[in-house]
Amino acid sequence: MERPWKRQNLSLNLDEFERHTEKITVDRISKLPDALLLQILSFLQMQDVMRVCCVSTRWKHLWKSVPSIDFTEAKIRTTGEFIRAVNKALSNRGGLQIREFRACVDSDLCQINNVDYWITVVVSHNVEVLYLDCIPNRPFGKNKDKLCLIPQSMYQCQYLHTLTLKFCQMDLPSIFCLATLRKLHLELVEFTDEDLEVLLSNCPALKYLTLKNCNKDTHLRVFAKNSHLENLNIHEDDWNLETDLLVSAPNLLTLNFSGMPKRERFFVENLKSLVSVNFDFSSTYCHVWDPEDHFLFGQFIENFCHVKSLKLSNWCTQDLSVRAILNNGTSVSNTINEVTLVTRFNKCELAGLVYVLKNFINLGVLILNVVKDVETEMNFLSLVCSNSSGLLRYMAFWAV
């Protein structure tokens, strides 16, 4: 009875022995089937794919079938060479799908015809993920008329899932439908209010929209009445001045603001599904504490009384302080259950903390992201104990 067991054990050890010797002498990766090798290559930039395909005959032809073509980090010295490299990668594909296409194009040199051609090719190969970054190397604004115009063929794409466009111009056709698009990321793109509304209503599956530094000189109005948009991120840096920001999206669940609140006015309307709102305005720009600025923003925050979860950066916590002082304790009814605050516990923010604890009657969870001034911890704890009524859980993250 003992022998078979022993034999089995022996064979197992022999197996391990083989494996150890194989590790030094045998090439196993080349024995993987094409499908798996292509899967590995699809996570690489194009220059890495080329280098890998130069190791042996087994790998030599694989670059022609890689489903994802990524030129975002390609260090190519001349524009002509870059165009040839991309053209080469897109040629000889036969019927194979190009699942992803990513490229950073230097729009300075106006390669618009080539971009047209590339997009037409990848669209005809059923591209699902398209990433096009045309941000020029030099400072923006000097050469505005040289925005890269997105060709009409892109709007005919029936498989597009994720689309990222940077520093491009969108000239929407009169009839189009991006039926499968779920994620849209636009950076430094200029459009009229109608254009954005038309775009959103023609993307019935769109769930995530990111607008980064769009419409920097004109109003930014997001009307998403006919769309199922669920997640909206708006990031704006410190330009722009006398314009409005408006968001109107009945199906929106999450709304994130980041960057700098430099628009003259903020409006929201028709956000009845909204669950979570995040004001991640950076404080690094806000060295000067301007009460007038804060008061305007305070009125804006009042529009979000019906949400469940609220996140505020410390700039916004200061804003709550201003509210607390000006309103002198009168509260606005709200349903906010979870609040995340970034705080330094300085004197400008403490009044805001007290305001949250006293007036947010449905508050169940308070998460504090402490940036600095840890020595005031004890002050804060006594503050919590004396002012909170229904607080269930208190968490503090002590950042370095």
Add this chain to the structure above:
Amino acid sequence: MATIITKEQQEKEKMVTLVSSDSEKFVVEQKVAEKSHVIKMVMNCCGIESPIPVRRVKGDILKSILEYCEKHSKGEAQEVMEKWDKEYMDKAEKDLVFFHDLMLASHFLHIQELVDLIAVTFAGMLKMKSPEEIRQKFNINNDLTKEQEEHIMTTFGWAFQPI
């Protein structure tokens, strides 16, 4: 007494036995085994009463795969999972052969998440390396002729500039 037996039976019903190519037996929860699309289909048509043979996969590989499936059937926070995945893959650097087998097996069992995870790890190893470094790392024998190699180098010269 009777109630205890039915309880045990109920619990047993949720478990399934998998047998590796070297006859090692693994008893796992049904939801763990379901992570493999292939095993899920077998369970759907043949039930889970009798042990399911996984003939192409050896015991140590199957053990590692089931470890992954078990962790990923718990539904933990994303950050926790990412950290765990990273630790799981840290072994790949040390034993490449094992991870080639693991990739083949997870491809065979149709566990797409694991195939992707291993592919990303391998891609990380191939990144920013010269062809010669890649050959050394994976013991690949260079069977290209001089002309072929030169042809590739000139056609895609931009990719071979110093990193």
